[in-house]
Amino acid sequence: MSGHHISSVKFLWGIALSLVVLTVVTVLAAWMHFPEPWNVVVKLAIATVKAFIVASFFMNLWWDSKFNVLLLAISIVFFFIMVGITLLDTLYRTDPIPLF
Amino acid sequence: MATADTNTPRRLQVQRFRPDDNPKKHYLNEETGLWSWLTTVDHKKIGLMYLGSITLFFLVGGIMALLLRTELLSPAESFVAADTYNQIFTLHGAIMVFFFLVPSVPAALGNFILPLQLGCKDVAFPRLNLLSYYIYVIGAIFTLIAIFTGGVDTGWTFYTPYSSTAAGGNVMMMTFGVFILGFSSILTGLNFIVTIHRMRSPGLGWNRLPLFLWALYATSVIQVLATPVLAITLLLLTMERLLGIGIFDPNIGGDPVLFQHFFWFYSHPAVYIMIVPGFGIVSEIISTFSRKHIFGYWAIALSSLAIAFIGFLVWGHHMFVAGQSSLSNLVFSFLTFLVGIPTGIKIFNWLATLHKGSIDLKTPMLYILAFIFLFTIGGFTGIMVAALSVDIHLHDTYYVVAHFHYVMMGGMVMAFIGGLHYWWPKITGKLYSEVWGRIACTLLFIGFNLTFLPQFIMGSLGMPRRYFNYLEQFQTYHQLSTMGAYTMAIAFVIIAIYLVHSIFKGKNATANPWGSRALEWQVNTLPPLHNFHHTPVIINGPYDYHKPMAEFQLGIAETHNGHGSGEHMEDATSRSAPADS
Amino acid sequence: MSQSSAIPKKGDHVQEHFVNSNQQFEAAKLGMWIFLVTEILFFGGLFVAYIVYRSWYPELYILASDHLDVWLGAINTTVLIGSSLTVALAIRCAQTNYTRGIIINLCVTIALACVFMVIKYFEYSEKFELGILPGAHYTYEGIAHEKANIFYSIYYMMTGLHGVHVIVGIGLMVWLVIRANKGHFSSEYYTPVEITGLYWHLVDIIWIFLFPLFYLID
Numbered sequence: 001m002s003g004h005h006i007s008s009v010k011f012l013w014g015i016a017l018s019l020v021v022l023t024v025v026t027v028l029a030a031w032m033h034f035p036e037p038w039n040v041v042v043k044l045a046i047a048t049v050k051a052f053i054v055a056s057f058f059m060n061l062w063w064d065s066k067f068n069v070l071l072l073a074i075s076i077v078f079f080f081i082m083v084g085i086t087l088l089d090t091l092y093r094t095d096p097i098p099l100f
Numbered sequence: 101m102a103t104a105d106t107n108t109p110r111r112l113q114v115q116r117f118r119p120d121d122n123p124k125k126h127y128l129n130e131e132t133g134l135w136s137w138l139t140t141v142d143h144k145k146i147g148l149m150y151l152g153s154i155t156l157f158f159l160v161g162g163i164m165a166l167l168l169r170t171e172l173l174s175p176a177e178s179f180v181a182a183d184t185y186n187q188i189f190t191l192h193g194a195i196m197v198f199f200f201l202v203p204s205v206p207a208a209l210g211n212f213i214l215p216l217q218l219g220c221k222d223v224a225f226p227r228l229n230l231l232s233y234y235i236y237v238i239g240a241i242f243t244l245i246a247i248f249t250g251g252v253d254t255g256w257t258f259y260t261p262y263s264s265t266a267a268g269g270n271v272m273m274m275t276f277g278v279f280i281l282g283f284s285s286i287l288t289g290l291n292f293i294v295t296i297h298r299m300r301s302p303g304l305g306w307n308r309l310p311l312f313l314w315a316l317y318a319t320s321v322i323q324v325l326a327t328p329v330l331a332i333t334l335l336l337l338t339m340e341r342l343l344g345i346g347i348f349d350p351n352i353g354g355d356p357v358l359f360q361h362f363f364w365f366y367s368h369p370a371v372y373i374m375i376v377p378g379f380g381i382v383s384e385i386i387s388t389f390s391r392k393h394i395f396g397y398w399a400i401a402l403s404s405l406a407i408a409f410i411g412f413l414v415w416g417h418h419m420f421v422a423g424q425s426s427l428s429n430l431v432f433s434f435l436t437f438l439v440g441i442p443t444g445i446k447i448f449n450w451l452a453t454l455h456k457g458s459i460d461l462k463t464p465m466l467y468i469l470a471f472i473f474l475f476t477i478g479g480f481t482g483i484m485v486a487a488l489s490v491d492i493h494l495h496d497t498y499y500v501v502a503h504f505h506y507v508m509m510g511g512m513v514m515a516f517i518g519g520l521h522y523w524w525p526k527i528t529g530k531l532y533s534e535v536w537g538r539i540a541c542t543l544l545f546i547g548f549n550l551t552f553l554p555q556f557i558m559g560s561l562g563m564p565r566r567y568f569n570y571l572e573q574f575q576t577y578h579q580l581s582t583m584g585a586y587t588m589a590i591a592f593v594i595i596a597i598y599l600v601h602s603i604f605k606g607k608n609a610t611a612n613p614w615g616s617r618a619l620e621w622q623v624n625t626l627p628p629l630h631n632f633h634h635t636p637v638i639i640n641g642p643y644d645y646h647k648p649m650a651e652f653q654l655g656i657a658e659t660h661n662g663h664g665s666g667e668h669m670e671d672a673t674s675r676s677a678p679a680d681s
Numbered sequence: 682m683s684q685s686s687a688i689p690k691k692g693d694h695v696q697e698h699f700v701n702s703n704q705q706f707e708a709a710k711l712g713m714w715i716f717l718v719t720e721i722l723f724f725g726g727l728f729v730a731y732i733v734y735r736s737w738y739p740e741l742y743i744l745a746s747d748h749l750d751v752w753l754g755a756i757n758t759t760v761l762i763g764s765s766l767t768v769a770l771a772i773r774c775a776q777t778n779y780t781r782g783i784i785i786n787l788c789v790t791i792a793l794a795c796v797f798m799v800i801k802y803f804e805y806s807e808k809f810e811l812g813i814l815p816g817a818h819y820t821y822e823g824i825a826h827e828k829a830n831i832f833y834s835i836y837y838m839m840t841g842l843h844g845v846h847v848i849v850g851i852g853l854m855v856w857l858v859i860r861a862n863k864g865h866f867s868s869e870y871y872t873p874v875e876i877t878g879l880y881w882h883l884v885d886i887i888w889i890f891l892f893p894l895f896y897l898i899d
Contacts, residue, residue, distance in 0.1 A: 004706075006776045007769070016766035023758050023892075027751065030897035036739075043893040051886045058769045059882045065707070067297070068714045075718040078325050079725040081412055083732055085431070086361045089416065090733045092425035221698035224708045290715045298708045299698075328719040332726035336838070344817025345834040347730055352817070353828045358733060362726060630697070 005063035015057045022050050112302070113657040114637050116650055119611035119624050126529075126626035141226035142629060146233050147212035148527070153236065154208055157199040164192035166589060169551075169582040175570050185568040186253035193256030198278050199240060201508060202370060204516050205377030206323070207232070207288050210316050213523060214292060216620035216627060217310050219301030219636035224294040228287055236284040242277030246270040255566060257367070260348035260359040264340040272341055275334040282327045282334075285373070289323030292316055301619075302656070303638035310618055310642040311400050315380025318404035322369045322376070322411065330366035333359070357423050364415035372411040375475075375507060376404055378515030379446055382468050385522050386450050388616040389465035390457025393643040396449035403442035410439040420491045429488055436486035443479055447472060462614070463537030467518030470545050474510025478503060481556065496566075499559025502552045510548055517544075517595065524599070525609030529626040532602035536594060544591035550584030615649075618642040622653045694870040706872050713876040717883050720846075724887055727839045731894065734831055744824050745832040746898035748813065750804065754896035757800050758888060764793035765885045768854075768878045775871035783861045783874065787854050790881070794851045801844055808833075836895055843891060846884050853877045 026046045034042055056062040061069050127144045137145055167188050171180045180188065211229065215222055223229050246252060250270040254263040263271050296309070296317050309317075337359070339345045346352035348359040379400075387394040394400065416424060416432035450472060459465070481503040485491045494500060525531055554577035559565075563574045570578065612621040619636060620627075634655030640647050699705040735742050767790040774782030812820035815837040819830035857874055860866065866874055 004776060006773060009770065009773065012766055012769050012773065015769075016762055019762045019765075020759055023755060023762070026893055026897060027755055030751070030893070030899065033899055039899055043897055044890075047890050047893050050889045054765060054882050054886050054889070058765050058885075059879055064710075068711065071714050071718050072721075075325070075721040075725075078412060079721060079728070082329065082365055082722075082725060083729050085413065085416070085428070086358075086365075086729055086733060087736065088431055089357070089361065089424040089428040090355075091736055092427040223698075225712060226696075226698065228712075286716075286719050290712055290719075293715055294708050294712045297711060298704060324715055324719055325722055328723035329726050332723050335842075336726075336730070339816070339834075339838060343815045343834075345838065346816055346831050347734070347834060353831050355733075358730070362729070365726075 005060060007057070007060075011057075015053060019050055019053060022046055022053075112637065114654045115657045116653050117622075117634050117636075117655045118653060119622055121610045121625050122608070123624040123626060123628065125628065126624060127629045128626060130629040139230070141222070141230055143211050143215050143223050143226065143229055144527075144627065146229050147208050147210070149233055150203060150211060150236070151208040153240070154200050154204050157195050157240070161192050161195040161200055162589065162592065164188050164195065166585060168192060169578075169585040171568070172570070172578045173582050175572060175575060177568070180568075182568045183253060184251075186255075186566070187251040189566055190252050190255050191247060194243070194252075194274065194278070196508075197256055197370070197374075198281055199236075199243070201374040201512060202285055203236065203288075204374075204512070205381065205519065206292070206316060206319055206373075207236070207284075209381070209516070209519050209523060210292065210377060211288070212527060213620050214295060214313065214316060215299075216526075216623060216631055217313055217618060217642075218295065218299060219304060219619055219632060219638065220295065220299040221630045221632065223291045224299060225291050229291055232284045232287040232291070235280055235287070239277045239279075239281030239284065242280060243274055244277075246273035246277060249273065257363060258334075258337060259363075260337070260340070260354075260356045261350060264337055264348050264359075265351075272338050275338055279331055279334045279338075282331045285323050286327045289320035289327075292320040293324065296320075301636045301638055307397075308638055308641045309401070310380075311383035311394060311397070311404075312377075312380035314401040315376050315378075315383070315404050318408040319373050319376045321405075322373050322408045325412070326366045326369035326373070329362065330370075333362040333366065336362070357419065360419050360422055361415070361424075364418045365412075368415040368418065369408075369411045371504075371508070372407055375512050376407060378471070378512045378519075379404065379443075381515045381519035381522070382446075382450060382471055384616075384618065385464045385468045385518055386453050387643045387645075388522070388614050388618075389460045389462060389468075390454055391460070391615070391645050392453055392457035393641075393645060394449070395452035395455075396445075397641070397643070399445050400449050403445045406442040407439065410435065410442070414439050417486055417491070420488055421495050433486055433488040433491075437483060440479060440483050440486075447476060447479075463532075463534060463541060464518045464522035466538060466541045467514050467521065470541065471511055471514040471518065474506055474514060474545075474548065478506030478508075478510055481506065494559060496564055497559035498555040498563045498565055501565045502555035502559060505552050505555070510552070514544075520599075522614070523620075524602070525613050525625070526620060526623075526627070528603055528606075529609055530602045530606035531609045531613065532606055533598050536598040540591045540594040540598070543594065544588055547584045547587030547589075547591055550587060551581050552584070554578075554580045554584075612649075617644055617647070617649070617652050619652070694872075702869065706875075709872045709876055710879070713879050717879060720883055720887075724839070724842070727835070727842065728890075731835050731839065734828075734835060738826070738828055738831075741824075741826045741828050741832055742898050744826055745829055745836075746895065748808070748811075748824070749836075749896045751896050753800055753804055754892050757797050758892045760793050760797050760800070761885045761888050764790045764797070765882050767793065768881045772871065772874050772878050775866050775874045776868055778868040780861055780864065780866065783866060783871075784858055787858045787861065787874075791851055791854050791858070794847055794854075797847060798844065798851075801840065839891060840895070843884070843887055846887075850877075850881050850884055853880070 026043055029042050029046065030039070033039065055072065061072070127142060131140065131142075137149070140146060167180065168185070171178050171185060211223070247270075252267070252271055252274045254267045254271060258271070258275065296313060300309075336345065336347065340348055340354075344352065345354075347354045348356055350356060383394055383400055414432055414436045416428050417436045420429055420432070461469075481499070485494050485500060485503060521532065521537060558574050558577040561574070563570060563577070609625055611623065611625045614621070617640070619638070619642065622636070623631060632655070637654045637656055639654065640651055695702050695705055699708070767786045771783050771786035771790065774780070774786060808814075811823070813833050814820065816830060816834050819833060821829070854877060857877055860873065
């Protein structure tokens with residue numbers, strides 16, 4: 001079949017190693033007790049990088065049709081829509097806008 | 101599409117393939133017997149199985165509606181106890197929404213027509229298609245079990261904490277049935293998206309895609325994005341009942357409004373799943389029966405996608421009085437006004453298509469004209485309840501009930517029946533009685549308005565919805581409404597009778613009785629099992645009525661599946677054939 | 682590769698309604714990606730619940746998270762990363778026509794997935810003994826917050842649902858091993874391996890997010 005990217009064994013092991021390293025970094029970051037809210041930001045950022053690596057190099061999105069990348073992006077956008085607008089309610093129950 | 105190694109345009113030899121008006125072999129007789137139906141992977145037969153199932157559920161839901169309306173003829177209890185009344189309206193809602201409206205156009209008509217309009221032999225995953233159908237059936241069975249082993253009286257919206265704690269009956273069984281059903285919806289949407297992306301005929305670029313397919317595409321996108329959230333909502337509800345998880349029950353620290361967020365995140369886009377395919381049908385029928393190119397092709401196509409997207413931003417308008425923050429109330433109200441815009445664009449484009457068209461008032465066209473009128477009323481009243489200040493008064497009254505019945509029934513059901521009549525000759529090879537078609541349509545239109553117009557009035561006067569009793573002052577409205585309901589029932593029975601009659605005794609249809617240019621009409625009267633024996637080649641858009649019919653019946657002259665390089669293909673000469681319209 | 686109109690010769694696997702093997706493969710991949718989109722939205726709902734409750738009760742999350750063992754979580758993360766690696770290697774073996782390699786790599790993946798489930802079993806049973814049970818059955822007194830049951834309800838829902846997906850993945854891979862054994866896969870046709878691999882990588886990605894969100898709250 002034409003156009004299917006085949007990664008080398010070394011490459012795949014390299015990717016896996018980088019993921020393990022990042023896992024170690026995440027645990028260390030937890031021990032370092034960043035101030036709120038940066039601790040969450042740092043950990044989520046590392047997780048996002050790991051997810052990006054898995055998606056690009058294990059799931060082959062780096063070499064795949066751009067449409068599949070678009071699909072993934074769209075699902076994340078809609079997830080953020082769901083979270084963001086729900087938070088508009090749950091975070092603002094005590095009214096910043098006074099009624100009557 | 102096919103592997104496009106080459107970027108240089110290729111010449112393809114094409115010839116005209118005339119559809120046969122009297123094919124000897126077609127999809128209904130090429131494989132016979134009950135087992136062949138139960139194990140078929142033919143999208144057309146699967147579509148018909150869905151059609152039968154949704155008709156059955158429409159009947160059940162309709163009977164529920166008649167029971168409700170009959171009970172409401174008089175204020176006090178007539179023949180239904182209060183708790184039973186609650187169960188009946190729950191069932192009416194759940195069955196109509198989940199088992200009729202959501203699958204109706206995509207699964208029944210869409211399954212049948214989509215591959216034909218694309219020019220391919222089947223959907224991308226035919227076995228998955230059959231699985232979708234069986235998942236639908238299994239979900240239906242669980243729901244029926246729920247009905248017969250205790251019933252559900254929470255309303256189709258399953259609000260917590262009632263549904264997660266106190267509600268008796270078989271909430272878990274019904275939510276499980278709907279959970280399973282959701283997968284049917286997801287898999288159908290998945291199938292359609294892949295088919296439209298990967299299996300278009302040579303020449304069928306996105307700019308030539310029929311608007312019905314644009315609508316199905318937008319619907320499939322919504323199905324794929326929204327239905328999983330319903331699934332997780334129902335799963336959480338079930339866990340809440342089983343294990344007392346506590347995220348929705350205020351007694352153990354949860355938040356019932358959160359349930360509503362989860363529920364409506366799916367259920368609002370769900371209403372767009374229900375109506376957008378109807379919009380697609382309207383585009384097809386309006387163009388065919390005005391014999392005119394649709395006005396504003398790209399406006400209609402892109403507005404379907406716009407509705408799909410904006411529809412995800414507005415769910416909180418169901419929760420204006422539920423207790424969410426006033427900031428959300430403001431934001432949701434504003435966003436809901438936005439969602440009316442793409443729909444309005446469509447309505448104007450359709451009207452412009454009618455203008456100076458050569459209008460043929462056949463039955464499908466009558467249904468579509470009814471649609472435009474009734475859906476506009478429904479849509480306007482939707483914008484009215486989108487206004488926060490107005491909704492405070494109208495929420496949970498009959499005004500809302502009338503609004504959504506105008507869009508769902510006056511809109512979607514009309515479009516569905518119109519589509520059924522439009523494609524009836526292609527599906528069955530027969531023509532129904534035009535006279536009875538028009539009579540039934542008129543009766544349905546009158547009955548519908550008689551049922552639901554009084555509901556707007558009583559809603560604005562304060563009559564609450566889902567109420568078993570009511571004050572004397574509303575009785576006249578209720579009685580008018582019930583009379584309308586029975587009128588509609590008669591109309592539906594008439595439709596059923598003449599449609600079934602046409603199968604056995606109807607006139608045989610030609611391959612293209614309406615003279616449409618769309619691809620599904622360029623195939624035999626009853627399509628062959630694998631749709632096309634040739635690979636169709638598309639050189640015009642589906643609404644180019646100014647081009648001769650011969651140009652819509654082209655196919656690759658070689659046999660087997662030789663695909664060209666798509667957009668760069670040049671039109672080789674067809675054999676000299678007499679030009680006809 | 683010739684794209685003439687001949688019926689594909691070596692492609693028995695090409696189904697009737699597809700033009701050629703490549704169209705079928707790309708269609709299957711697209712279909713699986715759409716399915717993964719639905720999985721993301723499915724888990725997404727649970728993440729919303731997590732975020733909403735964390736925004737309401739941040740101290741609860743900090744307190745409750747202490748009872749989750751970071752080391753077990755980290756080991757599980759590494760185990761899943763390893764299983765993603767072996768599944769990618771299995772696909773590579775299929776692409777290079779090395780059937781034994783497919784079987785070996787898939788078996789290692791299954792083994793690692795089972796290790797994951799075993800560790801989860803130990804985690805769960807340790808909690809059950811303490812009385813940290815989901816929902817109404819929660820009886821543990823050790824967390825000084827009245828909403829502790831909600832944190833653990835969300836924990837059990839998310840990790841439990843994730844575990845169900847792991848088990849489904851194990852089942853799929855067992856089926857793949859059986860088919861590989863029968864010689865169904867080659868460099869011409871390895872679609873089921875590819876799309877199961879995609880599913881498995883998503884299961885890994887979800888855990889990559891679950892780990893810091895539950896185990897690594899300060």
